[in-house]
Amino acid sequence: MSLLTVDDLVVEHRTPGRPVVRAVAGASLTVAAGEVVGLVGESGCGKSTLARAVCGLNPVTQGAIRFEGQPVTPLGLRRRKLTGIQMVFQDPYSSLNPRRRVGDQIADGLRVAGDTASVPEDLLERVGLPRDFAGRHPHEFSGGQRQRIAIARALAARPRLLIGDEPISALDASAQAQVATLMRDLAVESGAGLLFISHDLSVVRLIADRIAVMYLGKIVEVGPTAEVWDAPRHPYTQALLRAIPAPDGLGVLPAELAGDVPDPADPPPGCRFNPRCPQVMDICRDKEPDFGPVACWLHEPA
Numbered sequence: 001m002s003l004l005t006v007d008d009l010v011v012e013h014r015t016p017g018r019p020v021v022r023a024v025a026g027a028s029l030t031v032a033a034g035e036v037v038g039l040v041g042e043s044g045c046g047k048s049t050l051a052r053a054v055c056g057l058n059p060v061t062q063g064a065i066r067f068e069g070q071p072v073t074p075l076g077l078r079r080r081k082l083t084g085i086q087m088v089f090q091d092p093y094s095s096l097n098p099r100r101r102v103g104d105q106i107a108d109g110l111r112v113a114g115d116t117a118s119v120p121e122d123l124l125e126r127v128g129l130p131r132d133f134a135g136r137h138p139h140e141f142s143g144g145q146r147q148r149i150a151i152a153r154a155l156a157a158r159p160r161l162l163i164g165d166e167p168i169s170a171l172d173a174s175a176q177a178q179v180a181t182l183m184r185d186l187a188v189e190s191g192a193g194l195l196f197i198s199h200d201l202s203v204v205r206l207i208a209d210r211i212a213v214m215y216l217g218k219i220v221e222v223g224p225t226a227e228v229w230d231a232p233r234h235p236y237t238q239a240l241l242r243a244i245p246a247p248d249g250l251g252v253l254p255a256e257l258a259g260d261v262p263d264p265a266d267p268p269p270g271c272r273f274n275p276r277c278p279q280v281m282d283i284c285r286d287k288e289p290d291f292g293p294v295a296c297w298l299h300e301p302a
């Protein structure tokens with residue numbers, strides 16, 4: 001059984017007087033215990049909305065989310081209190097309380113787990129920080145150090161599923177791979193699953209067992225990391241990989257990724273990627289490729 005199963009999930013944002021934004025439009029995904037799944041895609045394709053729905057922070061419009069076999073609903077999570085799911089957010093400057101000592105914030109996580117055997121200093125040590133940081137305040141630390149503190153706080157609650165929502169995108173390049181690898185190591189070591197969201201495919205490649213590629217609310221390709229990296233099949237995945245800067249830092253944005261992701265309130269008919277796809281065929285403009293693991297008419301299962 002999968003730890004997390006997201007099945008044909010639809011999540012809509014409704015703002016009075018504005019068109020409904022279908023940010024997640026029928027996405028399916030699984031994460032097993034001890035598995036690292038990287039969720040990638042351009043900004044605005046619905047990654048955060050999906051992650052927040054998994055934590056019960058965004059109501060589900062259609063479809064289902066199951067965690068350890070139980071449906072995830074905001075009410076169900078409140079009732080069970082111990083969610084078993086912890087999230088590390090993008091901005092390490094706003095996710096920690098500036099007025100509270102670091103040790104006290106980590107102690108909150110220990111309390112959630114009913115862990116009386118550990119002290120906050122133990123968690124600091126696990127994330128590679130000195131034990132005496134516990135008595136200090138978040139403003140004394142760099143972005144990378146704060147993100148380690150946020151990870152320590154999340155781990156203190158003993159999650160069975162850890163979600164990182166762009167946890168490295170606000171960090172210096174030098175801290176990015178270190179923090180990503182730390183999250184992977186700590187999740188795997190504790191037998192938890194990790195859903196790691198990033199628009200940086202090269203970091204995801206370092207840590208993920210599988211990669212799921214999201215485009216305009218749908219998972220368009222999913223597979224083992226080496227397969228997706230070495231032989232991407234969806235034209236969108238191929239474009240994302242070509243967009244990765246060369247070691248000299250000079251990347252060329254493929255033409256199909258120029259401009260913005262289309263508006264999820266008004267997605268194109270047929271395949272959502274068809275207006276930007278270099279290999280578009282007639283069927284792509286008419287019919288949505290509603291199949292996996294590669295949702296593309298060039299890769300329709302037999």
Ligand SMILES: Nc1ncnc2c1ncn2[C@@H]1O[C@H](COP(=O)(O)OP(=O)(O)OP(=O)(O)O)[C@@H](O)[C@H]1O
Pocket residue numbers: 013014015021023041042043044045046047048049050166199264
């Ligand atoms: N609370 C909201 N109300 C209305 N629209 C929203 C809301 N949150 C997100 N959206 C819209 O939903 C779509 C998906 O956003 P989401 O943040 O989930 O994407 P993302 O892939 O995580 O992007 P990013 O990497 O920029 O966070 C976007 O078009 C966004 O503008």
